[in-house]
Amino acid sequence: MADYELFELGDVRLQRGATIRNAILAYKTYGTLSKNKDNVIVYPTWYSGQHYDNEWLIGSGMALDPARYFVIIPNMLGNGLSSSPSNTPPPYDKSRFPNVTAYDNVKLQHRLVTEKFGIKTVKLVTGWSMGALQTFHWGCLFPDMVERILPFCGSAKCSRHNFVFLEGVKAALTADAAWNNGWYEKPPTKGLRAMARVYAGWGFSQAFYREQLDIKSLGYSSLEDFLVAFWEGFFLPKDANNLLTMLWTWQNGDISDNETFRGDLDKALGAIKAKAIVMPGQTDLYFPPEDSEYEVSKMPNAELRPMPSIWGHFAGGPGLNRTDVEFLDKALKKLLAS
């Protein structure tokens, strides 16, 4: 009774050399594709999120209104629904699942959009966090196809500081002996809980904790309750190898790391023809606005519009704070109307 579809990709040669046999891309669509196929929005998922985790931004009366648009949410490789360590048969299972890049992800999403649906233009690509990374990729890899992009709380390239933050997350998870280099039978729960606690300080801003929004807005009964129920509860059900696969994708995210741009980030940013709003969170600790500012300075048709929020990275998702959702939704509406 899955609520999503599978697109069978056959054997997929990845950017870093491995091949996934019988690769699958799990996706879900919302709304109806118009006769002219001109009402398409692509909305990739974020780190460990699955399609339903994106649904908070879709709805009647919202920018992403299924009555108007055909919204496609492709699940990221490694997220447990598309090809992942947890669902790939041997010999590429578990710890042997290959390194996949955001480039790989977006190339396969492009196949879904074109081969499955015969779509030639995309009205908008948008996404949060790693979804923003994929959004930037769409913009520079398919500049004549993508009309608009709105990446929020993310970047076109993983910054060095962001990389270091993720090193900490990874080190906490893999410090658990039960992880066993990925060959666990039972989940490395101690590592997953440790990873969650490391993430907790990064996900929300200093001001968020100062104002006790974990209690006063989100309704947790104490700080420790927030750490256990929200954070540990978030990571515990997830597969460690999947998490590490997506973490690698994140750390190695770079729109210029491919044959087209050969490491020239400015050139890749400059190749994005789409009308763009780049929306960092004002208090995001791992995607600080300064990085977005640089990106916008190199994009020909982009505007920087930071979210004035103290919700840190979670200003961008998954729909926790109504004010932030409204800010984002309003920008999406204006961008779609332009």
Added chain:
Amino acid sequence: MADYELFELGDVRLQRGATIRNAILAYKTYGTLSKNKDNVIVYPTWYSGQHYDNEWLIGSGMALDPARYFVIIPNMLGNGLSSSPSNTPPPYDKSRFPNVTAYDNVKLQHRLVTEKFGIKTVKLVTGWSMGALQTFHWGCLFPDMVERILPFCGSAKCSRHNFVFLEGVKAALTADAAWNNGWYEKPPTKGLRAMARVYAGWGFSQAFYREQLDIKSLGYSSLEDFLVAFWEGFFLPKDANNLLTMLWTWQNGDISDNETFRGDLDKALGAIKAKAIVMPGQTDLYFPPEDSEYEVSKMPNAELRPMPSIWGHFAGGPGLNRTDVEFLDKALKKLLAS
């Protein structure tokens, strides 16, 4: 051939109930105590630091000039030189070493200063990070004795966000099975390395990493070299139980958590008579300037003077960046001259 002295405290009853038998306070002094005993500077240590780690701020021609002042550096309990899990005999050894507060530390430091040296006034208390926490304690617990304070990159009370950051550090260290609840024979090196990687993202700012100061200023050969040589190299030699003891001290740091102030932080801040400069780092990720701003607003005789630096928490120490050292030293000179 130790370069420090031991002050024997006898049996010390701690704030939270336990007693350390034959407790010791390790300290080092610089310069000569004047006949009037009016040239005293107390300069407590920081998280895991030992007295020699403080020496970068002491020197001829600097504010803390041994030719002029008698500088006392007391080692924090748990730091491996003063009473610590690693040097206390059973039954209070290792994992059984009791919880000690910053209050405990400063009360014992006060005994050193008064009982050992017969000192009645202290010209200045200053310190970085947890040293700043102890500095605030000196100010409010001994308001008639302490003339000046300059806490830098620290706070009077551990903020909720800072607490969460430390939860991540702790979780990474203790995820290593070799830690064994503190009853290890061999060091839990995987946990210590994990802790180091978690810390790496917090210690320096996003801008520090963006500008590649790890390479261009500190001379490491790559980001990974910085993570291994600086960060893992920093924590690996340290004792895990000592680190956890000091971490508890930090997380529970609060100048008002005692019988005098009974949790009233504003009252405790208001009790600080000393002329004060409170100096946060402008880009410190776990002691953000906003918290210092609040503190200063409640202190009767304090000025806020943020360090304009992109070195994050390490703007304050241990002497890595000359510009920051000069900024701090200049403020110390002016404060001492006032």
